[in-house]
Amino acid sequence: MKIGIFTALFGDKSLEEALDIIAAEGIQAVEFGAGAYPGSPHVGGSHEAVEALIADKNKQAELLKAVESRGLTISAISCHGNPIHPVKEIADDHHRAFVNSVKLASALGVKCVNGFSGCPGDGPEAKNPNWVTCAWPDEYRDILEWQWNEVVIPYWAE
Template sequence: MKIGALTAAWAGQPLEEVLDFFAGAGLRAVEIGTGNYPPNSHCDPAKLNADAAARKAFMKAIESRGMVLSALSCHGNPLHPNVKVAKSNHEVFVQTVQLAKKLGISEVNGFSGLPAGAPGDKTPNWVVAPWPEDHLAALEYQWGVAIAYWKEQNRFLEKHKVNMCFEMHPNFLVYNPESLIKLRNACGDRMCANFDPSHLFWQGIDP
């Protein structure tokens, strides 16, 4: 097992300085954000996909410090009811998967996304109660949207031999083991887990 960290909290510092800090602390793995919620200041997938020399330099910066790139991170909401937000988040996801394949990385981390509660709504709606029944209707609609999207992305992921690892996070459709397994069963084996036990503790779930 290698202990690592996500660079997003150090987005304002150069990648090399962050890697030096990680290596000095004894970390041996690094997860790097590629855009959406985590900034892409350390890894711009559009630029790296287009430049083999830049990809080589990127990996050298990590490996020369005795570290491995454990995953790329594109946490976002590709199911957002705002079409522009959804499209932008989806494009970053696609670019990240393409980059992962080129770098020889098999894991991309992110969120499941969260749709609106009904067609025409403008705000994502996190449903956590079964009553009144309106909420169950909203949840059924959301799962229809999510399954249609992620089933298509599972085929894309399979083509690239990359796993999409979902962080079970509040305010997203996949927020606990039950919802993660539901999505995986509906969409395919490329739907995996980015396991953060802190999100289970507050729900009273024993990790």
């Protein structure tokens, strides 16, 4: 077993500074955020920068060297977002971050991608995520069925 840390905690530090602090504390593994809510401060800071890292084997080698030279490993790439958010722009942004996270993990040889399944709204016109947690009265059951059958299952079945 290894002790790891999510580098989003050091989002105000450069990659080098964050890795130095982490290694000095005896932590053995790092989890890099690659978009959505935690951002991607240590793998580029934007979708475009993450996509450039995915496409550039030299940049990947530099990142791996920075990690491994401190005796660390990358335990996971993270994308804690809501790809089924009822606001399309947010959902699309978080979907892009999720896809990039999977591609980045593959490019770096990282076997774990952490994320959120997402939370839809309570109907097609919703503006905010809202997960129903009860089955009665009947309208709550109907909302829950809509959430699963029209949003969650279709997204993740893709």
